[in-house]
Amino acid sequence: MSEQMNGVLPRGVTQKKFNAAVEKFRALLGEGNVLLKAEQLIPYNKIMMSVENAAHAPSAVLTATTVEQVQGIVKICNQYRIPIWTISTGRNFGYGTAAPVQRGQVILDLKKMNRIIKIDPDMCTALVEPGVTFQQLYDYIEENKLPLMLSFSAPSAIAGPLGNTMDRGVGYTPYGEHFMMQCGMEVVLANGDIYRTGMGGVKGSNTWQIFKWGYGPTLDGMFTQANYGITTKMGFWLMPRPPVFKPFEVIFENEADIVEIVDILRPLRMAQIIPNSVVIANILWEAGSAHLRRRDYTTEPGHTPDPILEKMQKDSGMGAWNLYAALYGTQEQVDVNWKIITDAFRKHGKGRIVTQEEAGHKQPFKYRAELMSGVPNLQEFGLYNWRGGGGSMWFAPVSEARGSECEKQALLAKRILHKYGLDYVAEFIVAPRDMHHVIDVLYDRTSEEETKRADACFNELLDEFEKEGYAVYRVNTRFQERVARSYGPVKRYVEHAIKRALDPNNILAPGRSGIDLDAYATRRRAKGASSGES
Known part of the structure; x- marks a missing residue:
């Protein structure tokens, strides 16, 4: 059945379009990776905020296991204008947990993408997928007797380095400023292209997790606390375990x-x-x-x-x-x-x-x-x-x-x-x-x-x-919209200009950090009308 089961639709999307998108999601991911029933969505809508759960209810949840599937998902989302809210482990307690920023968004859950791709004990670097947890990393380091130390936030065991870093979380070791210790991202853009930051775009490079800057503008920070892409791999530095x-x-x-x-x-x-x-x-x-x-x-x-x-x-x-x-x-x-x-x-x-x-x-x-x-x-x-x-x-x-x-x-x-x-x-x-x-x-x-x-x-x-x-x-x-206003109109203008360039269909987490093309355009029109602008 392709009909929607929990009565929630994405903003601006008809039931007919939603059903058509669901059929394509199922063809891409398999029926078991497209969750629609109300009871299936309950774990994704347990919020701790001062508003009814319904205000942040998802319309569906997709679980992906490969980068290629993520590319396929954004292609379908562009076709049907389906907004998606991406989570890695969804353990962002006190900051919204796994629920989307806007009612009706489809959650893209990447917890099944949980490979520790590489840990280099000599260079003290790691490369991981979004679903990797700190507990998983800790167990790997202990089992392999690696002389390395992790840094993480307080919900350590069930949270993960990628999600925490992308939200610019902090930890309690000398490597506690996690974004500073990040080195190299792989990002699926809204059009399905794969962008690698730093040295990641150089064919045959072995310094993707070694040298942060690469050549030209350094864009890693642009993807943190933002909705310009979906990060599918992240490298970071590990602290050598001291004596x-x-x-x-x-x-x-x-x-x-x-x-x-x-x-x-x-x-x-x-x-x-x-x-x-x-x-x-x-x-x-x-x-x-x-x-x-x-x-x-x-x-x-x-x-x-x-x-x-x-x-x-x-x-x-x-x-x-x-x-x-x-x-x-x-x-x-x-x-x-x-x-x-x-x-x-x-x-x-x-x-x-x-x-x-x-x-x-x-x-x-x-x-x-x-x-x-x-x-x-x-x-x-x-x-x-x-x-x-x-x-x-x-x-x-x-x-x-x-x-x-x-x-x-x-x-x-x-x-x-x-x-x-x-x-x-x-x-x-x-x-x-x-x-x-x-x-x-x-x-x-x-x-x-x-x-x-x-x-x-x-x-x-x-x-x-x-x-x-x-x-x-x-x-x-x-x-998030309220806090975005604290930082002034020029910052918001720049953020939305980038959004228009990278995600013109506004499919990636609209509303994340107050960045939403539709809402921004509405506010600007209202402001122009109130000031007599044409």
Whole structure:
């Protein structure tokens, strides 16, 4: 049967055209790789955002296993104007999961394209397909006893390097800026052409995963957080496993200490004394990660009051802020840098330093140490049990790595979250010059009233932070159009000019990062009419 089963159609596509496209998809992929029934689509529509599932419901799901199939899919999509939303593992929790940005888009699921094509232990490079997970990579490295270390985000075991890098995610090792460590992509363009970035277009080249730039414009970044192509292979650099790994924590008792913490850290990060991305997590992030639940402390509605936070600190030994970092290298290197670090913190007289020997297997130290050493785990999902109810939206503004900026952002975020009866669950990820302020807006999605509050809260966070000159570096699919406006009209004009050139039929994930030819044209016409333009 070719009739549509779940009652959802792509925007602007008739049932007749959709059915015709489905028949061609089945001929290309096989009937088992074209999912239409409502029960088949349920796993692809489990969102955590402050909107009904129906707003992001797919019309169908396609699973491809080869690049040639992906080329065939875009050919059919061009013929029938079918919009597709591509996922690799679909584990983008808090940022939209697997659901499409717009209702009715057909999901192209690449999880079956899961080959580890090559790992070179001498050059410390890898080339993988979209469906490869970090757990799969870790197991391969361990089984083959390769002296390599992975870097990944917190949902490590079930996420993958390609999807995380394409969304410009970060990790916790010295290779934690994942896009910087990417080297060479294979991209299927909207017309079906295969484009290889960097040295990938040179016949017989063995430097595709070695030299990022190639010749002429470097276009890799153009395909991240965008909808200009479908990435079917990605290369990246792996860190050589060091002889010594020394994780540590510094526990701070007072919220106000955040200013000094960051100002102590910044010169240590800039000088690479501390080589990895430093995390500074607040007490509620720690509590969730340690699988504590709010109802164990209070059943009162609203945000968790300060006396309870203080009790949690006292009961658990956690700080108001908890800093995690690590040293890597030879014993001599680690010893020298350890002295510099301990001297710096002791000079300021604040913070209790905890080493792995002292922490043992205690959580959340254990999972933080694993993340910093490239061992996958799922411990951080405990955050979702803090309030319960399945609602989670990441709010992630960027700022300078200055203590004053930390304090300003933290106070602003707390004020807005508490206004809506929600908790400030946050961490700062400190690079040498910038900070990612990652806030998990947790709420009970089974409550319509609380979901509305969370939605209003997220909108106000975006608005108020933008007034102060802050914008997020990444956001869930509900708010991508809103965030795109933060970056100004010229950027949007350039993005849509590229879209018109590469994808004139607007078939690749329209709406991704606010890039949608149809919606953009409508807005420009409306703007022209309102200003009297012809």
